[in-house]
Amino acid sequence: MADMRLRESTTLLLMEMFSGGLLLILVMTSSADQEVKQNLTSTVGGEVTIPGPVKSSGYLVKERLVIASVRESGLQIYVKGFLDRVSWDRDTGRFTIRRLQSNDSGIYSVNQGDKSDSIKLSVYDAVLEPGVTVTSVSSEGCTLLCAVDQLSGGTLSWYQGEVLVNQSSTQRSLPLTVDRLALRSSYRCVSANPAGNLTRSVDANTSCTVQQRTxxxxxxxxxxxxxxxxxxxxxxxxxxxxxxxxxxxxxxxxxxxxxxxxxxxxxxxxxxxxxTLYDLLQAPRIVDPTAAERT
Missing domain, CATH: 1.20.5 (Single alpha-helices involved in coiled-coils or other helix-helix interfaces)
Structure with a gap:
C-alpha cells in the first residue's frame, strides 16, 4: 500500500514536473522524513486548519501521498477521499480539512518552494458526557458508578474536589466508594481525551440516602x-x-x-x-289486738 501511494504520488508529481521540475525532489523528501514541528488534535466530524501558508503554488502531503496542490492560485485535489473536504483560503494561503475521520490521523506537510512544514494530526472520537448512578447504599456510605458508552483513546476519572482519586483508560465504567463521613465533599466524574473533556458533578450528600450524622x-x-x-x-x-x-x-x-x-x-x-310514708312511720306502733283485750 505504501509503494502504491508512492507510485500515485510520483505519477501526480510527474504531471507537474514540466512546469516545475524542482518540486519533484522537494515533495519526495517531505513528510515522514521530516521533523514534526507541531501537534494538532481534533474530533471526528470536526475540522482543522493546517499551518504553513501557500501563497501561489505548493502541495499538501500526507505521509508521501500528495493530497492537493495549488498552482497559479488554483486548487486541485488528487485523492478521492478528500474531495469536498479540503479547501484552500486564497487570502491566508492555508489548507483546511473538514468532516474529519479517524483515518485522517497522520503526519501532514505543506511544501512550498524550498520550504516544508510538518505537523502531526490526531483525530479522536468526540468526548461523551459521563453518567453517574448510585449502585449501593449502606450505613457506612455508598458507591457511585460513572460510565460512558464509548471510551476511545481517552480516560475516565473521579475527582474529590481537585484531587484525582480514581482513573481508567481501558474501562467504560468506574466505581467510587464514598465514606459517610465524606458525603459533603464535592465529587466529579470527567470523561476526557486529548481533544477535550466533559464533566458530571455529583452531590453525594443528596444522591446517597445515607446521611452524614453530626x-x-x-x-x-x-x-x-x-x-x-x-x-x-x-x-x-x-x-x-x-x-x-x-x-x-x-x-x-x-x-x-x-x-x-x-x-x-x-x-x-x-x-x-x-x-305511704306515714304508714311506714306508724307501722311499728300497731299493737296486737289480743294483747290489748288481755289488758
Missing amino acids: GDEDEEESNRLLRILIPIFSVATVISVIVFVVKRRKRATDLQALILSAQDVTPKEEAVQEN
Whole structure:
C-alpha cells in the first residue's frame, strides 16, 4: 500500500514536473522524513486548519501521498477521499480539512518552494458526557458508578474536589466508594481525551440516602420532630378539652332532667306518697289486738 501511494504520488508529481521540475525532489523528501514541528488534535466530524501558508503554488502531503496542490492560485485535489473536504483560503494561503475521520490521523506537510512544514494530526472520537448512578447504599456510605458508552483513546476519572482519586483508560465504567463521613465533599466524574473533556458533578450528600450524622444534623432532626409533634399534641389537647366540655354539659343536662322529672308530680301522687310514708312511720306502733283485750 505504501509503494502504491508512492507510485500515485510520483505519477501526480510527474504531471507537474514540466512546469516545475524542482518540486519533484522537494515533495519526495517531505513528510515522514521530516521533523514534526507541531501537534494538532481534533474530533471526528470536526475540522482543522493546517499551518504553513501557500501563497501561489505548493502541495499538501500526507505521509508521501500528495493530497492537493495549488498552482497559479488554483486548487486541485488528487485523492478521492478528500474531495469536498479540503479547501484552500486564497487570502491566508492555508489548507483546511473538514468532516474529519479517524483515518485522517497522520503526519501532514505543506511544501512550498524550498520550504516544508510538518505537523502531526490526531483525530479522536468526540468526548461523551459521563453518567453517574448510585449502585449501593449502606450505613457506612455508598458507591457511585460513572460510565460512558464509548471510551476511545481517552480516560475516565473521579475527582474529590481537585484531587484525582480514581482513573481508567481501558474501562467504560468506574466505581467510587464514598465514606459517610465524606458525603459533603464535592465529587466529579470527567470523561476526557486529548481533544477535550466533559464533566458530571455529583452531590453525594443528596444522591446517597445515607446521611452524614453530626451534632448539627441531630439538632436539626430534633427540631424537625418537634415541628411535627407540637401541632399533633396541640390538636389532641383541643380535642380532649372539647370532649370534656361536651361530657360535662351532658351530665348537667341529665341532672337537670332528673330534677325536673322529680318536680313534675300530681297532688294525688303526692298524697299517696305521703300516706305511704306515714304508714311506714306508724307501722311499728300497731299493737296486737289480743294483747290489748288481755289488758
